[in-house]
Amino acid sequence: MDAPPLMPLGPDRSAERVVRPRRALRAGVSQVFAAVVGLVLGLLLPAVDSGYQVAAERAVDVLKVVGVGVLSVTTLIFSLLFLVVQWAAGNFSHRLLLFRSDPVVWRVFALVVGLLVYSVTATLAIGAHRTASVAVPTTALVLTGAALVLVRRLQLTALRSIQLAHVLADVRQRGRKVLSALYTEDTAGSAAGARRLPDVTSTVRWAGDSVLLAQVDLLRLVRTATRADAVVVLSVAVGTALQPGDVVAEVRGGRVPEAEVLTALVGEVERVFHQDPTLAFRLLADIALRALSPAINDPATAVQALDATEGLLRLIAPAELGDRSIADEAGAVRVVVRLPAWEDFLRIGLDDVCGAASDQPMVLSHARGLLGRLRDRAREDRRRSLDARLAWVEERLTARHPAFPHGAGAGGGDLRAPRPRAGARRGRPGRRRPRGPPRGPLTRAAPP
Template sequence: MDAPPLMLFGPDRSAERVVRPRRALRAGVSQVFAAVVGLALGLLLPRIDGGYQVTAVRVVDVLKVSGVGVLSVATLIFSLLFLVVQWAAGNFSHRLLLFRSDPVVWRVFALVVGLLVYSVTATLAIGSHRTVSVAVPTTALVLTGAALVLVRKLQLTALRSIQLAHVLADVRQRGQKVLRALYQEDTESDAGEARRLPDVTSTVVWGGDTVLLAQVDVLRLVRTATRADVVVVLKVLVGTALQPGDVVAEVRGGRVPDAEVLTTVVGDVERAFHQDPMLAFRLLSDIGLRALSPAINDPATAVQVLDATEGLLRLIAPGDLGDRSIADEAGAVRVVLRLPSWEDFLRVGLDDMCRAASDAPMVLSHVRELLVRLRTRAREDRRPSLDERLVWVEEELAARHPPFLGGGTGR
């Protein structure tokens, strides 16, 4: 087996964003951190004796108002979160988690928790003091202002999450980001003889519960393979389900404990954009299929979805697709990352919508124009798959909607 083309990564390359697993600060950890900071400030600031002093009674009133306002902000956050997620799932896709996963949600709540803890702690710490440092109310006002700024940002984010154009743009941009990182333009393969991979010596089998392969800690896997002087070939795509007994990877050229390979596999109950190039296509297809369902019957939305899908397909049509090799510092291939093929992207991005659009001539006509434009950008070896779909679309138009065969999109 020949090694696939190398994926180049480093501090100045886009692939660095995807080979490292994304471990964002969890909401619970951020809230605990904010609470600890609020507690520390609430205990320390009232002890400041020097500087400008203000009446303690007025400061306590300010802190009480801040505390009541914090409770109102927290209520607003949860209301927005529940309503927006519910609305987006019902109208777009149950897999669409753009707003819920946005860092601004848990950052706002963490700041609210910190401000609440600070207000309560400072009020108790003031106690019977007649005057306190002006730093106490100033800190409360600064934190309140920061909370209001973030709440406004949260509201704007929530409003964007229920607008179709913004949702499609966000999905397309996130998809383009991971596609550029995985299928980077500076990906190189050896100009001479292709690298040959060693023979398979063992397989790594998934023994846990059913999970989705959300991410792979590629750098850790490279280090593990380097220490054992082996090549690890991943056999599953990021975003697919791992069932007990599934083969996760092949080990070539030696032995490595299964546990060391499996610890680099990050499982979850939901897919994530970070290393999943197919997720954007899946979400766009979901939105388009829902729009074409008999209950919705909104072909104009399906046309907008096709425009976003075309933007993703045009990005990868001219370049190299398929699996990628990742080498160690010495240049030896250590990991082969499995990635989708051109047919995979077409199948998920177009085929389901084409079938669902049989009774929607405006959509079929737009698909035909999409395929014609895409054919001019695609590599020669990818045109037959586009031609096959183009023939099917034209036959459907000729049989079901002859007037649209020579027309436009009808937008």
């Protein structure tokens, strides 16, 4: 087996950002941290007896109003946000987690928790004191202002998540980020095909429950393979469902413990954008398929989703796709990553949508223009697959919509064939009736 092209790494390489598994700070840890900070501030600030002092009763009143007010507003907003999330999932896709995975959600909740802990702790710490430092109510007001700013940002983010244009733009942007990092401009010239990989010494099988491969700690695999003087060839791609007993990797040339390989594979119940180049295509196809369902029947939404898909396909059309190798500092190949090929992107992003749009001339005509533009931009070896799909779309348009003009529908114009004017006969121009006074039962005869 020959090694695939190298994936360049380094501090100035964009691929460095995606080979590390980015595990977001969990909501529980952030809330605990905010609660600890609020507790410390609530104990220390009331003990300050220097500087400007205010009456303790007024400071306690401020703390009570701030705590109760912020808690009420946050409770109301989060209740509305749950409805927004449910609406977006039901109208776009259940796999759309843009809003739920936004860090602003758990940051707002953590700040509110810290503010509540600070208010309660400072109120108890003041106790029977007659005066308190002005820093106590000032800190409460500053934290309240920060919480309101984040709450407003959270509300605007939730409103964006129910607007189609913003959702498609966010999905396309995240997809472009992953594709640009994995398929950089210089990967085509960094071929490693002359390097022959050693023979297989062992295979690694998945020993956990059924999960989705969400991320891979590639840097950890490189260090592990370097110590064992081996090559780890991954057999599954990110986003693949792992079942117990499935082969996930092959070890070549050395001995690597299975536990070290399995530890580098991060399994989740849901797919994430970080290292998954096909997730954006899957989400865009889901939005288009839901729009084409008989219950919704919204072909214009499917056309917008195809526009976003075209932007991603045009980005990778001239790029070198397929598997990638990762080398160590000495230049020896240590890890081979499984990445999707050109056919995989076309199958996920276009095939299902075109198949569901057989009775939608607007979508088929737009897909025809999309395939034609991709053919002009793609490499020579990829035009055969585009030609096959273009011929299929042309056949469906010709067989089911023979009167549909070539190229119509892409701009959102009228898709129906022009109807003849009233009174027109086949092969003759329409004749107009001579104008005269209206006739009917209520028409009176003209006086003599």
